[in-house]
Amino acid sequence: DAGVIQSPRHEVTEMGQEVTLRCKPISGHDYLFWYRQTMMRGLELLIYFNNNVPIDDSGMPEDRFSAKMPNASFSTLKIQPSEPRDSAVYFCASRDTLSGANVLTFGAGSRLTVL
Amino acid sequence: RKEVEQDPGPFNVPEGATVAFNCTYSNSASQSFFWYRQDCRKEPKLLMSVYSSGNEDGRFTAQLNRASQYISLLIRDSKLSDSATYLCVVNSNTNAGKSTFGDGTTLTVKP
Numbered sequence: 001d002a003g004v005i006q007s008p009r010h011e012v013t014e015m016g017q018e019v020t021l022r023c024k025p026i027s028g029h030d031y032l033f034w035y036r037q038t039m040m041r042g043l044e045l046l047i048y049f050n051n052n053v054p055i056d057d058s059g060m061p062e063d064r065f066s067a068k069m070p071n072a073s074f075s076t077l078k079i080q081p082s083e084p085r086d087s088a089v090y091f092c093a094s095r096d097t098l099s100g101a102n103v104l105t106f107g108a109g110s111r112l113t114v115l
Numbered sequence: 116r117k118e119v120e121q122d123p124g125p126f127n128v129p130e131g132a133t134v135a136f137n138c139t140y141s142n143s144a145s146q147s148f149f150w151y152r153q154d155c156r157k158e159p160k161l162l163m164s165v166y167s168s169g170n171e172d173g174r175f176t177a178q179l180n181r182a183s184q185y186i187s188l189l190i191r192d193s194k195l196s197d198s199a200t201y202l203c204v205v206n207s208n209t210n211a212g213k214s215t216f217g218d219g220t221t222l223t224v225k226p
Contacts, residue, residue, distance in 0.1 A: 106158035
């Protein structure tokens with residue numbers, strides 16, 4: 001398996017633009033998580049899905065952020081409009097609970113810079 | 116109070132030293148526990164799972180104390196390559212499978 005695939009790896013955009021981050025989880029994993037990491041706030045859980053259904057989005061900072069998981073192999077995190085304070089590394093991670101392993105596997109992250 | 120708390124460090128130790136990290140968690144119903152390692156500008160990667168009976172992997176030993184709600188990581192004979200941030204992770208079985216990370220402990224091993 002290629003692991004968790006995220007795109008783009010790097011994005012530089014201007015304030016006010018829409019940003020879409022993409023994630024392909026490991027096949028067969030039933031949970032998908034979106035995290036954001038900054039020096040100031042560490043690793044923050046934004047939202048997570050179980051079997052494509054959003055379970056907890058209480059970590060989503062505000063209405064400018066939205067996430068979808070239309071099927072088991074794809075998820076998006078959208079920021080519209082983007083602001084400089086959204087600059088961070090956004091990680092997607094998936095987990096296989098059904099096998100009992102319960103181990104999170106991360107993608108390489110999407111580094112977002114909003115000017 | 117944060118759900119998962121770690122001493123942020125930094126820990127600066129010489130090569131060959133033994134260093135220990137602790138992590139406390141607030142949810143007594145937490146189900147599974149892990150240590151992850153994160154190198155600069157990289158994603159977190161699993162270092163080891165933590166079992167109730169304690170477990171060892173080479174120079175690394177992890178322990179769980181459910182009564183006191185903490186987990187620990189011991190690194191013996193530290194190497195320069197151990198320099199990284201170490202994150203503890205707690206999975207909850209009462210919050211629909213949520214995985215919560217501590218803020219991490221930074222370790223620098225010096226020659």
